[in-house]
Amino acid sequence: MKTPIFNIHDLILVLTLAVCVLLVIFQWLLSKQKAIASQLLSGFFVCVGASALCNLLLWNDYIGLHSEVAKMVLSLGLVTAVVGKSVCLYLYVVAITRANFSLRAKDALHLLNLFTVVGWVLWGGLDSDRLRFQSASHTEYSIQLTNYLWHYLKILPVVYAFAAALEIYRYKQQLKQFYSSLSLQGPYWLLLLTLGFALNWFWSLVVHLLGQTVSFSIADSFGIFDNYITFVLVNALFVYSLLYAHQLLETKEKLKEKEVVAPAEISPDAIARIRNTMEKQQLYLKQNLNIEDFARQVGIHFREVSSIINKEFNTNFFEFVNEYRVNRAKQMLVDPQYAEMTILDILLESGFNSKSSFHRFFKRYTGMSAAEFRKQTSAAE
The missing domain is CATH 1.10.10.60 (Homeodomain-like)
Structure with a gap:
């Protein structure tokens, strides 16, 4: 962003950060959801807020970072926030649609994404200057590493958001196996919001890819739109969590071997x-x-x-x-x-x-x- 502190586009990032802080507080005070779902949603808001802050510091030319440590911390903060918001959204959807959900050892596999991007940044020395392709020490190899990192950071949220949408679709189908009367309003709005994030992050991916072929200023203008949609969707998700999330019917966990299953031939x-x-x-x-x-x-x-x-x-x-x-x-x-x-x-x-x-x-x-x-x-x- 090449505008004085703060133009309207920067302001939306500041507002997103402020709103996310407030939403975490309201989530603790007002949430009627089960504890694990509330914690995951709070984690999502924290990561979205942190992502907004990191993007503001990264792309605003008038907020200069001179310390090498600060530049590396900013880079690590950004990649951590992107992975965090992706994983938290997915796990939140799973938590509010499954009975007796709890984090298990296999869920730690999601941390592989975090270890990957953090290791990527540290190993390649990809500080904030290199993420902006403005480092004087940038080599052809480090430029390639930076490009691959950006590809990863743009694709990962899209994959997780669409995976969450798929979970909701399966959930709607499973409800019909267990209940004779149900309202699909809650699942419908959850699916709509999740697809909203998926499409928003997909748009961010498209803008990123456009940036490889068009000028930076054009890509930046398209990318600004992403910040406004994120602000709207975050607020909508919070409202949803208060009005509908605690009313969702829950589906059963998958069968364990000891549970009764239908025989091969039905009498x-x-x-x-x-x-x-x-x-x-x-x-x-x-x-x-x-x-x-x-x-x-x-x-x-x-x-x-x-x-x-x-x-x-x-x-x-x-x-x-x-x-x-x-x-x-x-x-x-x-x-x-x-x-x-x-x-x-x-x-x-x-x-x-x-x-x-x-x-x-x-x-x-x-x-x-x-x-x-x-x-x-x-x-x-």
């Missing part, structure tokens, strides 16, 4: 028990029915129930239960006994707890809305 008796339990006991009328409650009534381990529903009924638990609910609603809509009931009353009586879910499923299975279905059947009579 007709197990299939009949699942169908009879649903139809005779009308468990689908329970709005918050989940697969564990249902499996207890069937008398089969819930993992086996899920596998049978997937293989024999060619659907998931969410779809399986809601098809019964739609059929119940259809019966009520054509029954004169329920003629005075509103559609809202009927959807609640048939086991739905969400109007959007009811209308979506009803139209899928009948090809029309509930109001049209009632009108059509009444006219036929």
Whole structure:
């Protein structure tokens, strides 16, 4: 950046740093999330703030660093912050979508990224001047090292952000294996925010690559946009953590060897028990029915129930239960006994707890809305 202290573009970095400090404090005071998720989100805010500070010090010509130690510390601070924000975002997403999540020994593998970039900086002597390609002692070899380091720092956040988005997608699919009623608003906004960071960091990567072919001033102008989007996304993620994160339903951990799994061949008796339990006991009328409650009534381990529903009924638990609910609603809509009931009353009586879910499923299975279905059947009579 080649502007006096501080122009509007520098100011957004200062504001990002200040906001991140405040968000960490608010996270400690206001968070309703589990402790590990709150700590990871705080770590993410710290790293984003540190990254903003390091970028401000690195690219502002009017904030000069004269000490060799300070220049090296700045370089190490920047690479650490980039790795930290990438890993913390990914682990935060995992923490709020999995039951009983805790950091394990295998998670330490993420530190390999940190050891890599720190070793890269120290071994190559890549201080802040060399990161800016302004060092008088730059050799062809050190320039190549610096280029590779920048490539790594730009690609790493993109990889982690898209990996986090993939985790959310899988999480949404897993929810449908365990719950008959659920709101996807929380997962939807989490996915949107994560993709926002992924695209923002991808844009930063594109600008970096453009910088190899266009002038520095042009690339710098494009890169400034990244700072504004980061500021918006950080604030949005904090708001999300307060409003939605603690409400997310959690999925189960992967099976351990000792846990019960579905047999290779499914017995007709197990299939009949699942169908009879649903139809005779009308468990689908329970709005918050989940697969564990249902499996207890069937008398089969819930993992086996899920596998049978997937293989024999060619659907998931969410779809399986809601098809019964739609059929119940259809019966009520054509029954004169329920003629005075509103559609809202009927959807609640048939086991739905969400109007959007009811209308979506009803139209899928009948090809029309509930109001049209009632009108059509009444006219036929």
